[in-house]
Structure formats: C-alpha cells, structure tokens
Amino acid sequence: MRVIEIFHxxxxxxxxxxxxxxxxxxxxxxxxxxxxxxxxxxxxSAGDEYGVDDLVEAVSKHPCDHVVITGGEPMVGPDLAAREGLAELTRRLRAGRMHVTIETAGRLFIADLACDLMSISPKMANSVPSEPALAVAHERQRTDPGALAGLIEGYPCQLKFVVEAADDIDEIHRLLDRLPPVPSNRVLLMPQAGTRDELLARAPAVAQLCRETGYRFGHRLHVLLWSDRRGV
Ligand SMILES: C[S@@+](CC[C@H](N)C(=O)[O-])C[C@H]1O[C@@H](n2cnc3c(N)ncnc32)[C@H](O)[C@@H]1O
Ligand SMILES: Nc1nc2[nH]cc(C(=O)O)c2c(=O)[nH]1
Ligand code: SF4
Ligand SMILES: [Mg+2]
Incomplete structure (x- = not known):
C-alpha cells in the first residue's frame, strides 16, 4: 500500500x-x-510502499489505541490488491485491540472491513472542481446513494457534511431523504475551512444551522489548533 504519512x-x-x-x-x-x-x-503513486506488517508495526510504535485510516481516498485504492490490503490492515489492527476509524467520501462499498467507525463525508455540489474536465470526473464519482446506503447499514457510522453556505442544507436534506435513517447526532455539519481564519469566519453560521436543524456541529479541532500545518 502507498502511504503518504503516519502521524500521532x-x-x-x-x-x-x-x-x-x-x-x-x-x-x-x-x-x-x-x-x-x-x-x-x-x-x-505518491508516498512510500508499505506492506501490512510494516504498517501495523509503524502504528504500534505510538502509545495510542485509536487509529484513523484516511487519505486521499482509502476506500478506492488503485486496484483490488490495495482494497484487500486495506481489509487485512483493519483486521490486524483490530486484532491488536485498536479502535479503527476509516475516513471516506463513501463512493464505494467494501464489505468485511474491521471498522469501528465508518466516517463518511459525502461530497456535495460545493466540492465540485472549477476546471470542467475535473468537474465531469467528479460528478461521475462523487455520490452513489447505493454505496452510501451499504456503508450506513453495514458499519457503525457518522456522516460529516462540509458546509460552505447556509443553503447547502437543502442538498443535504435531499440526500438524507434517499438514505437509510441516520440519527441526528451522527449527522455533522462541518465548516469548509482549511485555515484557522476560515474556520473562525464560517463556524458561527454553521453553528446556527445546527441549532435550526438539530444536526451536530462538526469540529475541525486540528485546524483550530494548527491551522493548515501538514501532518497533524
Ligand atoms: C482529506 S479527506 C480524506 C478522506 C476522504 N477522502 C474524505 O473526503 O472523506 C478527510 C476529511 O477532510 C474533509 N475536508 C477536506 N478539506 C476540507 C475543507 N477545506 N474544509 C472542511 N473539511 C474538509 C473531508 O470532507 C473529509 O471529511
Ligand atoms: N488531527 C486530524 N484529524 C483528522 N481527522 C480526519 C483527518 C483527515 O485528514 O482525514 C484529520 C487530520 O488530517 N488531522
Ligand atoms: S476531500 Fe475530496 S479530494 Fe480530498 S481526499 Fe477527500 S474526496 Fe479526495
Ligand atoms: Mg485532514
């Protein structure tokens, strides 16, 4: 598997x-x-190649019982071998008594992952790239209610929606209407913010939206603490 970074x-x-x-x-x-x-x-093709053994060893060097597998998009992977590697990695981590979270856009359903929290961030219209060629690929990739439904029914989950403007909520409601029910305290509205300044600017409107809808506020604690620093 190709790994960009491992950090605590x-x-x-x-x-x-x-x-x-x-x-x-x-x-x-x-x-x-x-x-x-x-x-x-x-x-x-970025990063370094790791086998499952190397990855489990690198993770277990840290004094910590929660692991988060993210990316990039960990649920896509370049090929079948990568997806089988992901399944094996989750099983090995769970066997070592770790709590396993997977961060995913939820575009693909994979069964049999040893995953304690499927952290799904479905991609909405505000995420579409501005370059037309990329936008076409993105439209094709970004939502598949069938895959989302499989993940919601197959794993303990949370849904984290990235919110840029108050009217994003209409699209969120339309998508939720097509999915199996998710409790409102597992639906989070997270401000679109890559920096601390953006977070402080957007958080109040998102907090207000949470009060109006009953959904949970989605923190960006690392952005608050370290802004756009990499590897934290
Ligand atoms: C970098 S993604 C990797 C996992 C997966 N590809 C996904 O999108 O869920 C990790 C999380 O960061 C969120 N994210 C990325 N850029 C963001 C931004 N500018 N503002 C808010 N959330 C962001 C994604 O929506 C996702 O929840
Ligand atoms: N501290 C911290 N928390 C995170 N939760 C999800 C992250 C991600 O990039 O998937 C992330 C990240 O990059 N850093
Ligand atoms: S936020 Fe979007 S582009 Fe970034 S890793 Fe997740 S799905 Fe990919
Ligand atoms: Mg991140």
Missing amino acids: SLQGEGILSGTPSVFVRLAGCPLRCRWCDTKYAWDF
Whole structure:
C-alpha cells in the first residue's frame, strides 16, 4: 500500500474529536474536491510502499489505541490488491485491540472491513472542481446513494457534511431523504475551512444551522489548533 504519512495527533473531526489517534494517510484520490485540504495525497503513486506488517508495526510504535485510516481516498485504492490490503490492515489492527476509524467520501462499498467507525463525508455540489474536465470526473464519482446506503447499514457510522453556505442544507436534506435513517447526532455539519481564519469566519453560521436543524456541529479541532500545518 502507498502511504503518504503516519502521524500521532488528536482526532480533529467528528464524534471522536479530541481523541488521541494515530493517522495512516494512504495515497490517491480520484475526486479532487475544489477545497480539499490534502491535495498532496491525490496522486496514487505518491508516498512510500508499505506492506501490512510494516504498517501495523509503524502504528504500534505510538502509545495510542485509536487509529484513523484516511487519505486521499482509502476506500478506492488503485486496484483490488490495495482494497484487500486495506481489509487485512483493519483486521490486524483490530486484532491488536485498536479502535479503527476509516475516513471516506463513501463512493464505494467494501464489505468485511474491521471498522469501528465508518466516517463518511459525502461530497456535495460545493466540492465540485472549477476546471470542467475535473468537474465531469467528479460528478461521475462523487455520490452513489447505493454505496452510501451499504456503508450506513453495514458499519457503525457518522456522516460529516462540509458546509460552505447556509443553503447547502437543502442538498443535504435531499440526500438524507434517499438514505437509510441516520440519527441526528451522527449527522455533522462541518465548516469548509482549511485555515484557522476560515474556520473562525464560517463556524458561527454553521453553528446556527445546527441549532435550526438539530444536526451536530462538526469540529475541525486540528485546524483550530494548527491551522493548515501538514501532518497533524
Ligand atoms: C482529506 S479527506 C480524506 C478522506 C476522504 N477522502 C474524505 O473526503 O472523506 C478527510 C476529511 O477532510 C474533509 N475536508 C477536506 N478539506 C476540507 C475543507 N477545506 N474544509 C472542511 N473539511 C474538509 C473531508 O470532507 C473529509 O471529511
Ligand atoms: N488531527 C486530524 N484529524 C483528522 N481527522 C480526519 C483527518 C483527515 O485528514 O482525514 C484529520 C487530520 O488530517 N488531522
Ligand atoms: S474526496 Fe477527500 S481526499 Fe479526495 S479530494 Fe475530496 S476531500 Fe480530498
Ligand atoms: Mg485532514
């Protein structure tokens, strides 16, 4: 598997925000969201090659029982071998008594992952890249209610929607209407913010939207603490 970085930090997002966690960032993402804060992980051939044994050993060096597998898009992977590698990695981490979170846009359903929290961030219209060729690929890739439904029914999950403007909520409601029910405290609205200044500017409107809708506020604790620093 190709790995961009492994680091020990606090989970910055979602219902486990604040939890000390080791992050494994896998290489490659076909979606190329306009505001992605991790563009350095888009290339499938970037980073270093690791076997599952090496990865488990690198993770277990940290004094920590939560692991977050992210990317890039860890659920896509360049080929079948990479997806089987992901399944094997989750099983080995779970066997070592680690709590496993997978961060994914939710474009692909994969069964049999040893995943304690499927952290899904479905991509909405505000994420479409401005370059037309990329936008076409993104439209094709970004939402598949069938895959999302499979993940929601197959795993403990949370849905993290990236919100830029108050009217994003209409599209979120339309998508939720087509999915199996998710409790409102597992639906999070997260400000679109790659820097601390953007977070402070957008958070109040998102907080207000949470009060109006009953959905949960999605933190970006790492952005608050370290702004756009890489590897934290
Ligand atoms: C870099 S992505 C990697 C995992 C997967 N590709 C995904 O999108 O869920 C990790 C998380 O960061 C979020 N994210 C990326 N850029 C962001 C930004 N500018 N503002 C808010 N959230 C962002 C994504 O929506 C996702 O929840
Ligand atoms: N601290 C911290 N928390 C995170 N939660 C999800 C992240 C990600 O990039 O997937 C992330 C990240 O990059 N850093
Ligand atoms: S799906 Fe995730 S990694 Fe891929 S471009 Fe969008 S935010 Fe970035
Ligand atoms: Mg991140």
